[in-house]
Amino acid sequence: MENCFVDFIKIYCKSGDGGSGCIHFYRDKSITRGGPDGGTGGKGGNIIIQGNSHIHTFFHLRYNKHWIAKSGSPGKNNNITGSNGKDLLIEVPIGTVVKNEKKNVITEITRNQEKKILFEGGKGGKGNAFFKNSIHQSPYCAQKGIKTKGCWIFLELKILADVGLIGFPNTGKSTLLSVITKAKPKIGNFSFTTKIPNLGVVKINFDSFLVADIPGIIEKASEGKGLGHHFLRHAERNSVLLFLISSETKNRRQEYFILLNELNKFNSNLLKKKRLLAISKSDLIDDKEKDKIRKIFLKEDITFISSFTKEGLIKLKIKLWKLIKS
Template structure:
């Protein structure tokens, strides 16, 4: 049964926002008390949070689909819907978040570090929030936005100061068991260690963590054996320790050739491993043949510039010197790292000519289609109930005020041309008809209810109506594209 997982594909979905409510206040002797529809609640987020008590991604291996709750719709009486509950997913320290293409989205290191993997949708506004001096009784409300969703990949890279690397059965697990309180599984056959083991070592005033990385073999950097599965656990380590077996029973191996093979794999893998400080441990010198071989190869290793330590995990020989040497390297590495700066807020103002949307001309079967892309237009489309004519008119007004109609004219759009708002796979397409500067004013001012206005004399109403008609006709002549 699998007990350790360090790479999973997770399917996350945030909650959708609740729809706004279109309602009119009614009570005895007040049949038209005004709009009182409440706003919809916000959808819940999906957030990854580093938790020190979590050491594996096993839970997400068994249950890869995670979804936050939706926001509740608004109600009459100015009652807003309840927000959806955020879904918090605990992950181990050192978890890297990637998209399906392998691009890094977040690197979560340090207890409490968080990343919003999927953001909940906004709740739709009710008609009470849409009311204004000009639109006193909106007969519509905005829809809630759908929450973000998609697939992400979680990879665990062990956070440790020292990594023990070497061939299978070189004695790495035995070494970490005597240097720290860790109790890994130990046996005399290759690939006993199938998961990284972590231990905490105290040497003088320095406390550091040490990781036992599963055995590497030739071709590990290309994925042979357990190579790529665990080479990434070495990436965060500050110091590398080559554990060489001086008592191997394989006739075609010796400590120097083992070192050359592992060094070649580290260089091939990259990630800056070739530049990490390192030292060499000649293990199993308690065996007579092991001590003889250690005496034979030590001069060659020291000639290459390595610091060499002869140890025996069984006889507890040379462990104190090794632990203090590692503490010295770890302290130097920590001192060399730049001091963490205080949190900075980076302000990136928009360009003065940034309209917030783009209009591009495309060809579809020989016919021109003008595609509108931008955060606001696409969000407004998602919030619109296209079964409500008044809501569609409100969308037209918003797009017009944003300047979409002017940009369509500049791009050469003519009446009847296709206009698509949104990406190709999820766009709203319609035939464009030029409107007035305030959005189809010839049809009357949308969202107004004259029953809420004080009565006017009949002559005044006729004069106002004639003036509005003349203004609309003049505006239409001014904005005709041909």
Template sequence: MANSFIDKARITVRAGNGGNGVVSFHREKYVAAGGPDGGDGGKGGSVILQVDDNLSTLMDFRYKRKYSAPNGMDGQGGRRSGRDGENLIIKVPRGTLVRDTESGEIIQDMSSGEPYVLCKGGRGGWGNSHFATPTRQVPRFAKGGLPGESHDVVLELKLLADVGLVGFPNVGKSTLLSVVTRAQPKIANYHFTTLSPNLGVVYAGEGRSFVLADIPGIIEGASEGAGLGHDFLRHIDRCRLLIHVVDVSGSEGRDPVQDFDAINAELSQYSADLEKRPQIVAANKSDILEDPENLERLRAHVEKLGYPLFEISAAAHKGVEQLMNKVSETLSTLPPIVVYEPEYVPKPPVIDYSQPLDIQRLDDGTWVVDGPWLQRLIGNVNLNDYESRMYFDKTLRDSGLYQQLEDMGIQDGDTVSLYDFEFEYQR
């Protein structure tokens, strides 16, 4: 049976490019010199991630891997700016981690519900009306739009549940979930019936409730990825408390103590944190217990390790209420669900100085500089920030641009125009 639950997906996203500014001059009957009226290009659309609580899987990303926001429109005459590209909203389930594909670092944890701008749209280029000054009354140039950001990311779903049900397949986890919540998981008498997580809300009294997740069954070797192992283990990372369900009936010839130790061994091999996660042991199927010794051996074993044990029968609703009360009481003493802090730090753009720049000196003395690497650099720098401006200035100096300008005869006080940024040159 194929696993229909998709909890990891790799996608490529690209924001829209900014529209180009336009060169245009006002034309009107009986008006001899209307002046420049070229409009600016529109801003490219950004790619925004948004939590959708109606989604529970990353299935949609199996079939579509590339997402692009629209580009901004070019400017027009009459000082009409181009239309901005619409933002592209990508909806993801709550609890989705966004990782950088190359480094594996966490970019964002989509747990809070706040939208996140994953890729910013490119700025629109300025039209020639922007460049009109008292000494430059007929600017015959405009600027191209800047490219939007792009990113390869891995989406990884970690369910937001307070409590996770762990244990071998067919020990009764789905039955327990259906009894204590309104969730309706598929239940059958064969292994690996739960192929996707099921969540439900448990009401343990007035003002007391928690989210309980029945997660795909685990087998020995899960921490190495065997069976549904990683699907299982990934989702209990966030659970504050685990209910370890063990079949004590002996109906399938299994040893409950060995089962208990095998699951805990997989948890510890996957993550040292999981090994220390609080557990409550639910000795299930006690109503069809074949050998009472099984239950007593398990009780002695887990209590020696410091875990409380509850004798239950999920199918017969025996001991379930007491178990849920203990879970609620324990949760009140535990810290909230883990929210992962971003680890990703954007790297400065790689500058290939070997690419030549196009430098032109206009009739009014303005120096206009264009080039692919300069376009990428200015698109990644916040020129409103002092430190960013210092980095920008150092990069231009290190690239040899200033030396080129001086070799071409630039003078102090001349204007240098770089896309939508102008400055007065000083040696």
């Protein structure tokens, strides 16, 4: 299943060339020296990108990496313009960022059915009928269509979710997602059970918000340890970050600051987002231990939760909803 989650891909795109203009002079039985009537060439096809809410990865592009649009047809006699090349439509998940080879952002797709032209097709060349004037009555010239250049681009997916779950492996992120939503993430008692982001919808009264379970990160993830930290790109679109620290952790404060440090190394703007700290598996500790934890995190708004006993889950959802709306 992990192999199906493709959130980064490189593809080649080339819009269609413009058709050549036509050189032709009108002829029939009664007219032997008619005027120029060569038509204009057709326009080349565009490369268009469109958001599709039913697509969640770039897996469908893995074996189709070359997108070359049709060229416009040449102009014809009798001042007929050549047919335009057919546009090519690339459907992508919502949250797709398009970058050029220098990694500069070209455009982004953030809504379903949002459509943008990535590369325009070349214009068709003018036929000799266009160049006729009072001085040049019989021009024997026409333009060639504009040729387009192909290039490689990068498609990068940043999942659009209101809340991102951040934490070490085995802190209960996937279990929490499965309890507060109808998502069915893979849950196991071993490190890095979650290897791809999982999404779930939390319903609260008549409203709802989207939660993304980001694969666990560890110290020095920025140096490639564990699963690395490239999955943190999905957190860049979250409006709220929910940090999960397990009650079983010996040094909770240190673990929290390791997470903050790894986020800072990836993108310092992540630390500017609204965040909430939750202590998971709180059914394993007593009130005395909870008071100690509160003293450790004096400046943080802490919520104690248990996916097993459902402790604090309603309170957590209310807090998250308020943060999203604030």
